[in-house]
Structures are given as structure tokens and as C-alpha cells.
Amino acid sequence: MKAFVFIVCLAVSIQAQETVILEKPLPVLTSSGQEAFPEAWRRKPVSAHGEALPEAQISQARVILASALSKHPASVLKANLKAVYVLSELRYRGVVTSGTNSRTCVYLKMGDPKAGYTPAHVEGTFHAEFSSILIRNHPQFLDKEAWQKANPPGFQYLGDGVDAVKQGKAGLKTEAALLEKGFLSQYGCSTLENDFNGLTIRLFAGDATLWALARQYPRIQTKLKIALSFYQQLDPAYTEAFFKSQGASRSSTP
Incomplete structure (x- = not known):
């Protein structure tokens, strides 16, 4: 019986770590649990880590993401994005980052505006990370050959944003x-x-x-x-x- 109670309490504790910021047009959440990240990210070398927003930042996060999501057609959001996580801390592969994305989710850091995490920065990061999902899901729409030709002759990208x-x-x-x-x-x-x-x-x-x-x-x-x-x-x-x-x-x- 004690073991059963422990398991139930643990489940409640895990659920309590996740807070809904927006429900529509898709879930916008904050979470201190590793369950927010894909399973492969929870292990080395990625070691993704996030921390939930404090209560005082929830309303501002709601305004920022409502604005960002409103700029995309509902059909595009529904087909390409399951959820957005807004976190007070976000890092992976040993680097603190403003944002990243998985196959179906966008992860954003909402830090101190005095450190550069202004509403415009947070919203811009959302659009950037969502664009990564979009070009991954719809490669046929992005003319990469023409893009490469727009670069100087012989130019090669460094190859990794984290390394940069x-x-x-x-x-x-x-x-x-x-x-x-x-x-x-x-x-x-x-x-x-x-x-x-x-x-x-x-x-x-x-x-x-x-x-x-x-x-x-x-x-x-x-x-x-x-x-x-x-x-x-x-x-x-x-x-x-x-x-x-x-x-x-x-x-x-x-």
C-alpha cells in the first residue's frame, strides 16, 4: 500500500510541475520537469534542462505568445506544432540558449529584459524556432540551392549553431x-x-x-x-x- 501511495504522489508531483499559459490555438506551457523534452534530449550529450517560469511572468508570457501565434494561419500551426514551452532557464549541450525546437515543439527562454530578453526578442525567437520546424517539414518549398548561390563563391557554413x-x-x-x-x-x-x-x-x-x-x-x-x-x-x-x-x-x- 505504501508503494502505491508513493507512486500516486509522484505522479501528482510530476503533473504539478507543468502550468498551462495558453490553451488555444495550441498549448503554451511552462514546466520544470524533464518530461517537457524528448527522451533522447534528457541524456548526454544533449542533457537538456529547463526551469518553469515564476508566477509573476506568466501573464506577460501569455501576451507575447498570443501575439506570436496570431501571426500564423491556424492550419499551419495545427499541422506543424503541438506545443510551445516558455521557460525561465533553457540549456542544452552545455550552452544557455534563447530557444530551440524538437520535431513538434518550440522551447523558449524568457529571462530578464535587462539581459536582452525583451518581449520582441522572445517573440522573434519563437518565429525563428518555428521556422526551423517548417523548413524541416516542408523542404520542397525552400530552394536551398538558390540560397547557397546567394552566398559568396566557395563559402561554407560553419555547420553547427552550438559550436558557433x-x-x-x-x-x-x-x-x-x-x-x-x-x-x-x-x-x-x-x-x-x-x-x-x-x-x-x-x-x-x-x-x-x-x-x-x-x-x-x-x-x-x-x-x-x-x-x-x-x-x-x-x-x-x-x-x-x-x-x-x-x-x-x-x-x-x-
Whole structure:
């Protein structure tokens, strides 16, 4: 009988570690349990670790994710994403990270805004991580050959985003020398996926600077066109006008 009670109590304890932030259009959760991560991630060398948001951050997380999810058609969300986990701490492979993704889930860190974890940063990270799931699920819509050709002749991506972080090659600053080569940041040089992610962040933010840079730098222009084509093949709602309007709606918000 004691063993049965212990098992029941343990199950209740595990369930209590997970808190629902949003139910629709899909579950947004916070959790301090390892069950949030795929089983393979719980072991070395990944050793994924997350910590639940404190109660004081739940309402802000709800607002941020409601905004982020509203920018995607419900059909795209339903077909490609099961849940989003928003955590106060997120690390894997020995690196603290703002976000990552599995086959069906996005994981986000929501830290101190003074340390850079602003609402815009958290939302942008969601779009970046979700874009990784989308290009993995729909590779036929992303012209990787054309993307590669937009890079300088002979260029090769570093090959791993975590290694880029460990080597100090994950800067996010926009520099003219990188723009000439077709990259919005140093981190974009790590993998094609991260390169695409960085452009996606600016697209969903309605960043007018992106369109200005595309007019000035032909390689950025090519990548922008490829990204737009990818999203428009996913759903016709992802128009150029839609992306540009995101900046206008953001700037008009009190």
C-alpha cells in the first residue's frame, strides 16, 4: 500500500510541475520537469534542462505568445506544432540558449529584459524556432540551392549553431561586411537554417530595415525573395503586404 501511495504522489508531483499559459490555438506551457523534452534530449550529450517560469511572468508570457501565434494561419500551426514551452532557464549541450525546437515543439527562454530578453526578442525567437520546424517539414518549398548561390563563391557554413556560440561566432550585430556577403549577422554564417531563422525574425517583426537592406544588398534581396516564396507556398496568407504590416501594427501599439 505504501508503494502505491508513493507512486500516486509522484505522479501528482510530476503533473504539478507543468502550468498551462495558453490553451488555444495550441498549448503554451511552462514546466520544470524533464518530461517537457524528448527522451533522447534528457541524456548526454544533449542533457537538456529547463526551469518553469515564476508566477509573476506568466501573464506577460501569455501576451507575447498570443501575439506570436496570431501571426500564423491556424492550419499551419495545427499541422506543424503541438506545443510551445516558455521557460525561465533553457540549456542544452552545455550552452544557455534563447530557444530551440524538437520535431513538434518550440522551447523558449524568457529571462530578464535587462539581459536582452525583451518581449520582441522572445517573440522573434519563437518565429525563428518555428521556422526551423517548417523548413524541416516542408523542404520542397525552400530552394536551398538558390540560397547557397546567394552566398559568396566557395563559402561554407560553419555547420553547427552550438559550436558557433562556443567559439564566439554567434554575434547578432548587423555589419556592412557581412551584408555584402549576404548575411544579416555573424550567427547566420553558422548554418543555412540559422541564416534563414535570422531573416524570419525580421520578417515577422515587420522590420522596415530588412526591406531597405534588400534594396541595397543584392544577396540579401535574393534570400528575402526565397524566404517569401517559402512562406507563400505554405499558405497564401503570408504575403509581402502582411509582413510589412507587422511593423506598422507594432509601431501603432501604445
